[in-house]
Amino acid sequence: MPEGHTLHGLARDQSQRFAGKRVQVTSPQGTFATGAALVDGQELDDVTAHGKHLFASFGERIVHVHLGLFGKYTAGTGDPPEPRGALRMRWVVDGYWTDLRGATACAVLTRPEVAAIVARLGPDPLRPRPNGRAAYARIARSRAPVAGLLMDQSVLSGVGNVYRAEILFRHRVPPYLPGRDLSEDRWRALWADLVTLMRAGLRTGRIVTTRPLDRSRPRGNVSSEDAHYVYRRTGRPCRVCRTPIAMQLLQGRKLYWCLTCQA
DNA sequence: GCAAAATGTCAAG
């Protein structure tokens, strides 16, 4: 389930479990065998996330992982299980293991190569001291629909299809509004909300947009039915006005919105 | 047993 909060959570957890230790790195599936051999047995410095990219530093060699749409990590304590399926990369230290499957990218890079990837990314709401001004500079001079701009990782990074749909609904922004017609005030509110929402996602490990700001109530038990306003709710009544939620492909991705609330 | 779908990105035309 890879939007930015997932990657930042992985960076935090993997740093906690593996940093400062010599990690046994293997590729049972074989497609990452050469890369794995380069860092196998080396000490891990830390794991960081930028947008949806994950970087694990072993000295000057950095393992870059991008989960893409299907990539997934599993992890556990004790001895690792028998490798099953297409197991791209496995990390093992005493007492912990983690497995990677299905990633779009998994490669050993140099520092300049990492810097080049990070340089292409727009501001990430989950980095320390988030600042969305650079993103607005791009949005404010674009005629493209704001729904597309929010998914463009060079404009801002970490937002995916769920946060995109939900943040537009929460601010009643019509998805096809040209970027340059979005006022700066509206952008500021939207960005601040993204920071709050994604931090909540990082804390809880899931995306709940319907009641994340109410700190007085426990929010552990929001059913998946109730977690979103519009995402994957095509044809079902809007939670605010009862209009059936609309869905359309935009640049090959499913876009969900309320025709009335976001008119 | 097979198709479809899934929170993503890139390159070809």
Place this chain on the structure above:
DNA sequence: TTGACCTTTTGCA
């Protein structure tokens, strides 16, 4: 704009 790619899970025959 379209298709290719990465893998697992779910649902329908």
